[in-house]
Every structure is written in C-alpha cells, then in structure tokens.
Amino acid sequence: MIPFNKPYMTGDELYYIKDAVARGKISGNGYYTQKCHNYFRDQMGFRNCLLTSSCTDALEMAAILVDIQPGDEVIMPSYTFVSTANAFALRGANIVFADSYPDNPNINADILEQLITPKTKAIVVVHYAGVACDMDIIMNIAQEHGLFVIEDAAQAIDSYYKGKPLGSIGHLAAFSFHETKNIISGEGGMLVINDKSFDKRAEVIWEKGTNRSAFFRGEVDKYSWVDIGSSFLPSDVTAAFLYAQLENLEKIQSRRKNLWQNYYNGLIDLEVLGKIMLPKIPDYATVNGHLFYLVCNNIKERTDLISFLKSYSVHSVFHYLSLHKSPFYSAKTEPAILENCDSFADRLLRLPLFYELDMTDQTRIIDLIGRFYKK
The missing domain is CATH 3.90.1150.10 (Aspartate Aminotransferase, domain 1)
Known part of the structure; x- marks a missing residue:
C-alpha cells in the first residue's frame, strides 16, 4: 500500500531529545523552546511567537486574546477543520460561515463585507493547502470595520503572500506541527503575535494565566494568577523534536x-x-x-x-x-x-x-x- 502520509524523520530528533533530557528541564519553555522561537523570529521573520501543544491551542489563545465574548460574531470559511470554529465557539461566539471561491477552497474575500454586522468581532482566514488567501482585501475590510484578523496557517509553513510569510499578516496566526504537516513534532503548534499589544497577555495566557515567565526573568519577585489561561505550552522534548525538523x-x-x-x-x-x-x-x-x-x-x-x-x-x-x-x-x-x-x-x-x-x-x-x- 502506498500510504496517504508518512511522517519524515531527519535523523537528529532523538539526539536533540536526549540532549533536552540531559539538560534537566523537559517541561515547557526550556532550551529547545527558545531555540525554536529564535528560529522563527530570525529565519522566518515572525515578530513574536509562542510554541503551543497544538494548532488548536494556538487558535484558542487567539480567541482569548481578541476577547471573544458570548454573542460576538466571527466570520470564517465553512471548508476547514473543526478546530478553526471550535476555538471561538468555546468562548461563546456565533460562527458565521463564508463560502469558498468557485475554483479555490479558500474563503471568498469578495463576499466578506456583506457578512459583517455590528456584532462582528473577527475574521478567521484559512490558507488551504498552504495557498494564501487574498490578504490585502481582507486586511482592508478588517481595518475599515475595526475587526481582528486571525490567520489559520496550519498548512502554510514556508508559504507566502506577495513575498510576505503567511502568518505574518493578520493580528494573530496559528500554525500546526501535527505529523501530517510539512514540519512536524507529532503534535504541536505555534501562535504568532503580529500586534505587539498582545505580547504581554499572550505570555500570561500561555503560562496558565500566571506571570511565571516574568518571574523567571526577574521582572517580578513572585508569580501569581493574573488572568485566565491554560497550559498551552508544549514539553521541551516536543520542541527538541521540532528543532531537528526546522534545521532541515x-x-x-x-x-x-x-x-x-x-x-x-x-x-x-x-x-x-x-x-x-x-x-x-x-x-x-x-x-x-x-x-x-x-x-x-x-x-x-x-x-x-x-x-x-x-x-x-x-x-x-x-x-x-x-x-x-x-x-x-x-x-x-x-x-x-x-x-x-x-x-x-x-x-x-x-x-x-x-x-x-x-x-x-x-x-x-x-x-x-x-x-x-x-x-
């Protein structure tokens, strides 16, 4: 049988995992997590990013960051994976589904404006098959109506829109490193933060609603519960696997x-x-x-x-x-x-x-x- 998919191993995954274990810190936000963050910032030009346990987690963080409340409307394509919608439905949003183009599964940017109401809070675009949505039209509409744009870039690593990396255009973006993707870590994802106003809160949400990261940087004398959040960060073992992939x-x-x-x-x-x-x-x-x-x-x-x-x-x-x-x-x-x-x-x-x-x-x-x- 020729399988539909087969995860690819570069050969260095176990070496880096062993090194992560030897360093004595295999929980989240360790040595390899930072190496992955630096790679995405330095090599791919993302302004700020946080590894997550899945793309679903990254989308859920995005929903919290844009402050989705019960009754808010979020526009997104119907032709997508359930996580795209679930992340916002969990916050109480009413999902407004948009159609695809006739010759392209991506969201039809030409019909977005007619779906906007006073309750609309955000537009979520999905770059299906790693092929960019028409981001200029989408960002212009969002700016005109005061809406947030979240890029579901689960399939879009190393793909571009007019020379810009996908995931670097909307206010926030979510990537997947599931074993079916180009670059993998078994399960895994990443939140990209393009709007700097989200930086501080994103880190807090990522760390279970605490200012733990600020504490370890010496910015506060103790850490405490300061916001809602969850355990969105992956193990450093997962990050070590991912780093071997990124090198290739x-x-x-x-x-x-x-x-x-x-x-x-x-x-x-x-x-x-x-x-x-x-x-x-x-x-x-x-x-x-x-x-x-x-x-x-x-x-x-x-x-x-x-x-x-x-x-x-x-x-x-x-x-x-x-x-x-x-x-x-x-x-x-x-x-x-x-x-x-x-x-x-x-x-x-x-x-x-x-x-x-x-x-x-x-x-x-x-x-x-x-x-x-x-x-």
Whole structure:
C-alpha cells in the first residue's frame, strides 16, 4: 500500500531529545523552546511567537486574546477543520460561515463585507493547502470595520503572500506541527503575535494565566494568577523534536515542492480534457508542497476513483465536510447555502504526498488516475 502520509524523520530528533533530557528541564519553555522561537523570529521573520501543544491551542489563545465574548460574531470559511470554529465557539461566539471561491477552497474575500454586522468581532482566514488567501482585501475590510484578523496557517509553513510569510499578516496566526504537516513534532503548534499589544497577555495566557515567565526573568519577585489561561505550552522534548525538523526545512520543502509539481505536470492533460480540476494558484500566492488535490466532477466519481486507487494499493482521501452542515452547527441555526464549499466537500480528493514518496510510486499513481479516466 502506498500510504496517504508518512511522517519524515531527519535523523537528529532523538539526539536533540536526549540532549533536552540531559539538560534537566523537559517541561515547557526550556532550551529547545527558545531555540525554536529564535528560529522563527530570525529565519522566518515572525515578530513574536509562542510554541503551543497544538494548532488548536494556538487558535484558542487567539480567541482569548481578541476577547471573544458570548454573542460576538466571527466570520470564517465553512471548508476547514473543526478546530478553526471550535476555538471561538468555546468562548461563546456565533460562527458565521463564508463560502469558498468557485475554483479555490479558500474563503471568498469578495463576499466578506456583506457578512459583517455590528456584532462582528473577527475574521478567521484559512490558507488551504498552504495557498494564501487574498490578504490585502481582507486586511482592508478588517481595518475599515475595526475587526481582528486571525490567520489559520496550519498548512502554510514556508508559504507566502506577495513575498510576505503567511502568518505574518493578520493580528494573530496559528500554525500546526501535527505529523501530517510539512514540519512536524507529532503534535504541536505555534501562535504568532503580529500586534505587539498582545505580547504581554499572550505570555500570561500561555503560562496558565500566571506571570511565571516574568518571574523567571526577574521582572517580578513572585508569580501569581493574573488572568485566565491554560497550559498551552508544549514539553521541551516536543520542541527538541521540532528543532531537528526546522534545521532541515529547506531540504524538506524542496522535496515536497518537487512532488507537488510532478503531480501537476502529470495530471494537467486531464484538466485540459475537462476530466478533473487542478489547484489554482493566484499570482499573489506560492506553493509550499503541503498537499496535492484534484477535483472530480461529482461525488460518485470521487468515490469510484478512491476505490479504484485502493484496488491498486494507493491510499487517497477526501478532505473536509462542510462545517455549516455539521450536526453540531445545524442544530443551532439554519445552515446557509454555500454552494462552492459544498462542491469541494463532495468532489475534492487528496493524493499521497510525503517526503519519502518514491518517484516511481508517484508516476504509478498518476498513470492509474489516467487509466481511470480513460475508462
């Protein structure tokens, strides 16, 4: 079986984990946590950042930082993972789902303004497949209406919008280092803080609502409970694993981008013939090789293609179901009509893409898809 995903180990993960243990501090905010923070600031240009135990945690921190209160409205795409919505629903927000573009799963920036009401507090954008949303339009709308923008950049490491790293544009951003992502730590995430007014409170929330970090820097003589928060910071063992990955970011990214391009080159003839739709990359965006998808003509065709590939030991998967049609959400409110989102939920198919995917196996996958559509 050619798996859908396989976590890649660089070879230095256990070495750094052993070193972290030898240093005698393996709880959060240790030596390797700081090394990762410094990497993201110095190498990727993020103004400030905090590692978290997951991207979900980072999103929950963002919801607290922008002070989401019961009844506030938060606009976000329906075509996303449940964590995007859950983080804000936990604070009592009313989620307002927006549709995708017809040819792109990202949130349709052209319809955002009509969804804004006096209760709107924030816009959450998701850079699906690491491809940037139209951030100029989104940030201009947010500024005009006094709204916060949070980037769900779970899939967007090392991807750019007009030369700017994704995650560096909104007021806050959240990244994932789950084992399915380009850069991994098993579970893990990061909050990026682009608005300096959030710096101090973010650190407090990160440390269970205490000023513990300030205490260890000698800024206060004792630490105490000063705000709400939780244990959002990961173990330094997790950070040590992540640091080994970060040191190999360029190599990992080069390989994944090549695999993405191979799929695109190998399947473009089927798109020309009208058999499938391939990813559309806007001029302002880049590809980071996180995932490769194709869009079938209907749900039955996708189901048949999944079964066909499985019969030849290739594991392909569909992706998100529309959140606005989920049992939890639809029980609370009448679902909106989001045709483009529903279309991607029914027709989008993800193909195997991981660092160690053999070129011969990839060529075989492409050939099998061609055979399916010839039938």
